[in-house]
Amino acid sequence: MEGGKRSGMRHWTGAWLISETVKWYGFITIAYHVDARLPSMNLSVRQLRAFVAIARLHSFTRAAEQLHITQPGLSAMVRDLEEQLDCRLFERTTRTVGLTSHGEAFLPVASRVLADLDTAAASLGHLSSLERRRLAVGATPVIASSILPAACAEFATAHPGVRVDVHDLDRAQIHAHVQDGRLDAGFGVFLDAASGLRRLPLLKTALVLVTPAGDAAAGTVRWSDLKRERLLGLPAHNPIQQLVDAHVHGEGRTADSAPTFNQLHTLLAMVEAGAGDAVLPSFVTPAAGRYRVAVRPIVRPKVPVEFYEITKAGRPRGDLLMQFGDCLVRTMKAFGVMAV
Numbered sequence: 182m183e184g185g186k187r188s189g190m191r192h193w194t195g196a197w198l199i200s201e202t203v204k205w206y207g208f209i210t211i212a213y214h215v216d217a218r219l220p221s222m223n224l225s226v227r228q229l230r231a232f233v234a235i236a237r238l239h240s241f242t243r244a245a246e247q248l249h250i251t252q253p254g255l256s257a258m259v260r261d262l263e264e265q266l267d268c269r270l271f272e273r274t275t276r277t278v279g280l281t282s283h284g285e286a287f288l289p290v291a292s293r294v295l296a297d298l299d300t301a302a303a304s305l306g307h308l309s310s311l312e313r314r315r316l317a318v319g320a321t322p323v324i325a326s327s328i329l330p331a332a333c334a335e336f337a338t339a340h341p342g343v344r345v346d347v348h349d350l351d352r353a354q355i356h357a358h359v360q361d362g363r364l365d366a367g368f369g370v371f372l373d374a375a376s377g378l379r380r381l382p383l384l385k386t387a388l389v390l391v392t393p394a395g396d397a398a399a400g401t402v403r404w405s406d407l408k409r410e411r412l413l414g415l416p417a418h419n420p421i422q423q424l425v426d427a428h429v430h431g432e433g434r435t436a437d438s439a440p441t442f443n444q445l446h447t448l449l450a451m452v453e454a455g456a457g458d459a460v461l462p463s464f465v466t467p468a469a470g471r472y473r474v475a476v477r478p479i480v481r482p483k484v485p486v487e488f489y490e491i492t493k494a495g496r497p498r499g500d501l502l503m504q505f506g507d508c509l510v511r512t513m514k515a516f517g518v519m520a521v
Contacts, residue, residue, distance in 0.1 A: 226298065228262045229291045231255055232270060236288050239278050316501055317346045319358055319367040323445040325349035327468035329368075332512040336505055343501060359491055366502055367491045368509060370462055372420040381490045381498075384510050386463045387519045388425065388484040391452050394473040403481045404428055411457035413448055414441050421486070425460045428484055449474060462486040463519035470516075478519055485521040488513070 234244040235255075245252040263270055270284035280288060320329055325347055333345050348364065355367035360377050371380055390402050407429055415422040422441075439457060442448045445465055452459050453472040460479065463486075469476050490506050492498060514520070 222265045224262065224265060226295070228258050229295055231258045232262060232284075233288065233291050233295060235259065235271065235278060236280055236284065241278060314342055314501075315344045315346065316366070316505055317348065317364050318505070319348040319350050319355040319364045321352060321355070321369050321445070322349045323465060323468045324369055326446075327471070328464065328509065328512055328516065331467075331516070332505070332509045335512060336508045339508070340501070340504070345505065355491070359493055362493065365492070365499075366506075369489065370421055370464070370486055371489045371491055372424065372487070375491075377494050378491050379494045379496075381492070381506075382487045383490050383506055384488045384513055384518070385485045385521045386488050386513075387521045388428070388460055388479050388486060389463045389466070389519060390477045390479055391449065391459045391461055391465065391469060392475050392477060393452060393455050393458075394475050396475065399475070399477070401478045401480045404479060405481075407458075407460070407479075412439055413451055413457040413459045414439060415445075415448065416441050416443060421462060424484070424486065429460070462488075464488055464513060466518050467513075467516040476519075483521050 231244065231248060231250075234247055235241060238244050238247065241252055241255055241259075245255045248255065259270070266283070266287070268283040269281050270287060272279045272281055318329070319325075326349065329347050333347065336343070336345060348358065350358065350367075352369065352371065355364065355369065356371075356375055356378065358364040359367050368383075370386075371378075374380060390407070412429065414425065417423070417426075440451070442451065445461065446468065448459050448461070449465065449469055449472045451457070452474050463476070466476050490502075492502070
């Protein structure tokens with residue numbers, strides 16, 4: 182590293198240019214341009230911190246103590262740094278350590294690099310902290326309007342610093358938004374598995390019969406009792422309706438042309454108006470309380486309908502989401518949602 186090799190060293194001091202620090206929505210992008218004439222280098226942050234510490238303290242011993250490393254380890258880092266830069270950075274005497282002309286030129290560059298990296302790390306850490314303090318959840322309109330408000334209120338009491346954004350969407354939109362990361366989770370009856378999504382069952386609800394509130398009949402009802410009832414329903418392609426049809430038709434009921442509706446709120450309103458009855462999952466119980474309807478358990482057999490939380494496959498389920506899921510289940514049970 183001495184003598185002739187030094188005389189042929191490249192003039193690197195002008196090659197390190199910090200172009201700009203670009204702030205964009207909380208992220209900081211730092212671009213470092215290295216002259217193409219230089220050989221490839223693999224400088225580490227530890228080496229830069231070691232160099233700056235020695236330069237400021239004028240002592241290998243004190244720098245090693247400050248960095249909590251051994252002095253031989255520090256010396257080895259500096260030797261490697263000097264080899265990569267192809268120059269000496271320090272003049273050593275028995276009493277003190279000083280910078281060479283190359284070291285003096287490199288010090289402001291190394292200091293700025295470390296400062297920019299520290300700023301970027303702090304900015305990203307702050308952004309990650311904000312993300313951890315916010316949940317974006319999606320559900321179909323009947324769940325978003327009847328269950329999630331109470332669940333969010335209870336959750337806010339326990340976690341006042343956490344913001345929960347609720348999105349009322351159809352099932353296809355919930356799938357898409359969870360997959361592309363716009364939602365942390367979706368909640369509802371997702372009977373069919375989907376690629377790229379993870380389903381976590383939260384509560385095994387049951388199918389119930391919703392009738393006008395003025396009906397004389399009360400209490401439980403059997404599937405066989407539904408053969409002669411006028412049943413309103415969801416579209417035939419809806420997985421919930423397919424589950425209902427499988428059990429109703431299994432009791433000998435023939436297919437009919439009863440009206441179907443896309444939205445559960447519309448279906449509940451039509452039952453209230455006396456247009457017919459409807460077989461629905463028991464998670465509609467809170468929404469049904471806003472209409473003049475009765476919710477009756479269906480037995481022999483009880484038919485389970487899993488209520489799921491869906492998240493993006495491979496994405497960790499954070500503590501906040503776990504606690505929100507628990508809060509949601511407690512809210513559903515408090516509303517009297519029948520479980521199997």
